[in-house]
Amino acid sequence: MGAVATGTPTGRQTVRLPAEVTSFVGRRHEAAEVKRMLSASRLVTLTGVGGVGKTRLALRVADEARRAFPDGVWLAELAELDNPTLLAQGVTEALQIRDHSSRPAMDILVDHLRDRQALIVLDNCEHLLEDCARLADRLLRAAPRLRLLATSRQALGTAGEQSLAVPTLGLPDPDGPRPSLAALARWDGVRLFVERAAAIVPGFELSEDNRDAVELICRRLDGIPLGIELAVVRLRALSVQQLLDRLDDRFRLLTTGSRTVLPRHRTLRALIDWSYELCTERERLLWARASVFAGSLDLEAAEAVCSGEGIDRGEILDLVAELVDKSVLLREEHPTAVRYRMLDTLRSYGRERLAESGEETVRVRRHRDYYRGLAADARAALFGPAQVQWFTRLHLEHANLRTALENCLAEPEQTECGLDMAADLLYHWITSYYLGEGRRWLDQALALCTEPDGSRARALWTNSWLAVIQSDVDAATAMLEESRSLGTRLGLEPVLAYAALYSGMVAMYRGETRSAIALYEEAVARHRATGDPVGLALALIRLSLAHSFIGDSPGAIAHGEESLEVCDAYGEGWHRAYTMMALGVDVWRQGDTVRAAALEKESLTFNRSLDDPLGVGVNLEVLAWIAATEQDHSRAARLLGVLATLWHAIGAPHSGYGHLARYHEECQAAARGALGKPAFNAAYRQGARLSLAEALEYALEDELPSGEAAVGEQPSPLTPRESEIAQLVAQGLSNKEIASSLVIAQRTAEGHIEHILSKLGFTSRAQVAVWVAEQHRDTEADDERPPEDTA
Incomplete structure (x- = not known):
């Protein structure tokens, strides 16, 4: 019953x-230039020193260009990723693939992006x-409509790359005339200082009394935002x-560094040195020690x-x-707790200090041991009311779990701890994004x-x-x-129980239903004997599905109800x-579509809250089958459209449930037979266009999003005249040629084109041409076959 999380939502822009x-x-100016370059x-790669604001600029440009x-x-975010593999x-x-x-x-990434304009x-x-x-080279060659915006201390150096060196924030020319107070306040470096200062000291304003000091502080810091x-x-x-006096004293001592290092690099380093030395001894210790964490940390971990x-x-x-x-x-707010993140520049600095102190080995081991224990605790709490909270916590700690595993497997005497940790994280691997990674960790540890x-x-057996x-x-x-052989030789009853359970899944996959049932029954007996409710529930669920598959409804219902009793006894979700x-599958097979739909919707509600896409996918499958049984074929077709995109995003339709295909x-x-090809295709594509959130609301409430138009009838954001001009732009006509063709003034044509770019969120005529082509493609697609069935 494994799952990994949902890929790109189906249809609408994400x-x-x-x-x-x-x-x-x-x-x-920089934002406009980056848009032009894109x-x-x-x-396009934004380059510059640490702290200059490359990430912030990239995110602003990406947000403003999203409609394109x-x-x-x-x-x-790659800062947390130390392993190039x-x-x-x-x-x-x-x-979220x-x-x-x-x-x-x-290969998965290339396949996902191949036809996407992202x-x-x-x-x-x-x-x-x-x-x-x-x-970047591999993706851009395989996905012709993909754009990449990178941030780096230096350009990537690939063919076709354009780079922009992100400058520090602007300040007045020190050799020029003294600007007025209002003019000074418009310089970006000063604006940043004043806005942030007002957040620290309520009522802070740039004044004639402090203007010189503010300008000098910004200048001493070379306008570096950080x-x-x-x-x-x-x-x-x-x-x-x-503040200015202390900066002057500190920086005067730090201007004789290596001439091969840019002054701005020395300045930022000096600033961090200064910030570090202004901390108390214990604050410095915590800064250095906290640098062993990857991503973020919570108070308990600290x-x-x-x-x-x-x-x-x-x-x-x-x-x-x-x-x-x-x-x-x-400080980061999360639904379950507050977490803390350190900027990568500061974390790297802290790690240097930690190494200098001689404590690095000790703190790395404490970090490893803490997360090894966290994984074991999560495994122990797997079957019970705290289950969802643990799943959520492990997801937040993934970067730290990964680091701990790397550290375990890097030390020969700790590799078995790494093996146990990777096995303890089984449900983390299958209920989030990390199934493939989990298998790689287990393969490596084995x-x-x-x-x-x-x-x-x-x-x-975990792997x-x-x-x-x-x-x-x-x-x-x-x-x-091999697991069964070891279990037999060592007399490990739990191992034999799970080996039987997963062997039953293999048999079911191969169509050997009777053999699968026998193996599941063996697993149920062994799990009962060992008192393992997790394995017992899993085996009963699989037995229920297997009996339903051969038409034995009483057996399917009995095993399903026993599984519910086991789960309810532990408060498990x-x-x-x-x-x-x-149970919903068998109730549907018996013809009770109302009860079957209620069971599937209750299951779907939980799987949605956990963000379990495999569970969501199977729920949507059964709801589609129910709709077809009830002769609501348009709903069935829409749900099948949702599933076409969802299963493709997951990459393994009906994983572990292939017999349901x-x-x-x-x-x-x-x-398709009831609706006819054109109506079926229209409903199918309507479902495929829904975002995941919209699709789940539709599945649960049977209502399409308000304003959802029929296929091919979505309103254009452009006026008829603008649409006409957009067509001419797509044909490659110049502004003068467009004006002549439409018998309008060239200035009028230029004004229309500015409105088109603004409405569509574009920065170039080439983007308009691509958009026009997309509109034609979507209209023509209505009469085509639906996407290739992935069942």
């Missing part, structure tokens, strides 16, 4: 960019420069003049990893608060840990489930045979949702 939490200051080149990319605008996997995760197959991540922001490429260059923001934080304790030897556990909370105040740690013991036996979900049944079979799905085929044939 924008996956973080919200701006502070005002965006300046950069109008219209001319499919790869109907298939989505996405951010792939996981680059393609990291981008796949950022795009969930593929159960065993194909390489790069923009991906690759952020912080400098530490993976060559790998990012290869990835430098200005870090300095402004000190206004909590210092006046503007005191207490476990960073305390001791100079910091009492009880001091961590106050120290974290101080580092948040000093902008060393950034290759390192060859001792024929219980840890290896457990890891083998076999991931292989079954990926339809790699030959690999699953080999692992299960995820296995319960899958049990209701299985025949019901999908029967449903599609019935709907």
Whole structure:
């Protein structure tokens, strides 16, 4: 019953960019230039020193250009990714592509993007420069409508790349005339200082009294946004003049560094040095120790990893608060807890300090041990009311879990701990984005840990489930045979129980239903004997589906109801949702469509809350079959349209449930026969255009989104005259030629084109031409066959 998360939502544009939490200051010229470059080149790289604002500019441009990319605008943050072999996997995760197959991540990524008109922001490429260059080259060759916007300390160096060196924020010419107060306030560096200062000191304004000090501070910091923001934080304790004095004293000592290093690099380093030295001794210790975390951390993790030897556990909370105040740690709100993130520049600096202190090895091991324990705790709490909270927490901690696994497998004496940890994370791998990565960790750990013991036996059956979900049944079979052999030799009853369970899944996949039932019954008996409710529920769900498949409804219902009893006794939700799905299948087969729909919708509601796309997919399948049985063929066709995109995004239709494919085929044939080809295609494509959220609301409430037009009837954002001019632009006519053709003034034609660009969110005539072609393609598609069936 595995799952990975949903790919790009079906149909409407998706924008996956973080919200701006502070005002965006300046950069109008740079933003316009980047848009121009993106219209001319499919790869644009923003270069510059750390802290200059490359990421912020890239995100602003991406957000403003989003209407030009109907298939989505996405951010792939690479700063946390230290292993180049996981680059393609990291981008796949950022795009929320969930593929159960065993194909390489790069192949999955290429296949997903091949026909999409999308923009991906690759952020912080400098530490993976060559790998990012290869990835960009491969994607751009395979996906002709894709655009990439990268940020890096240096250009990627690939063919066709355009780069823009992001300058520091503008300041007046020190040798020019003294600007007025109003003119000074318009310079971007000064504007940033004043806006951030007003947030720190209520009522702060640029005045004749402080203008010189403000300008000099910004100049000492070379207009580097990060430098200005870090300095402004000190206004909590210092006046503007005191801040300037301290900057002068500090920077005068730091101007004799290597001449081969750009002054701005030395300035930012000096600023971070200064910020570090302004911290108390314990704050410095926490800064350095917190640098071992990847991504973000919570208070509990900080207490476990960073305390001791100079910091009492009880001091961590106050120290974290101080580092948040000093902008060393950034506070992040999450539904279940507050987390803290360190800018990569500051984290790298802290890691250097940690290495200098001689503590790095100790803190890395404490980090590893903490997350090893977290994985074990999550496994122990798997079956119960805290299940969803644990799934959510592991998702937030994924970067740290990955780092801990890397550290385990890097030390020969810790590899078995890494093997156990990867196995403990089974449900993390199958309920989020990481199934393929989980299998790679288990494969790697199994290759390192060859001792024929219980840890290896457990890891083998764990990995076999991931292989079954990926339809790699030959690999699953080999692992299960070895696991069963070890379980028999060592007398490990739990191993034999799970080996029987997953062997039953393999048999079901191969169409050997009677053999599968026998194996599931063996698993039920063994799990009852060992008192394992997780394995028992899983085996009962599979038995219910298998009995339903052979037409034994009483057996299917009995096993499903027993599974519900087991789940309810423990307050468990995820296995319960899958049990209701299985019961819904048999109730539908019996003809009780009303009860079947209720069961599937209840299951779908839970799977949606957990963001489990495989569970969602099977629920939508059954709801489509129910609609066809009730003669609501338009609804069935729309749901099939949703599923076509969803299964393609997941990459492994009916993963682990392949025997249900025949019901999908029967449903599609019935709907097409009842509606006729044109009406079926129209409804099918209408469903395929829905976003995932809209599709789930439709599945649950049976109402299409308000304003949803029939296929081919979506209103154009352009007026009839603008549409006419857009057609001429697409034909390559100049403004003068358009004016002559329509017998209007050239200025009037230019005005219409400006309105067209504004309405569509475009920056070039080439984008208008692409948009016009897309409109023609979508209109013509209504009479074509639906997308290739993926059942």
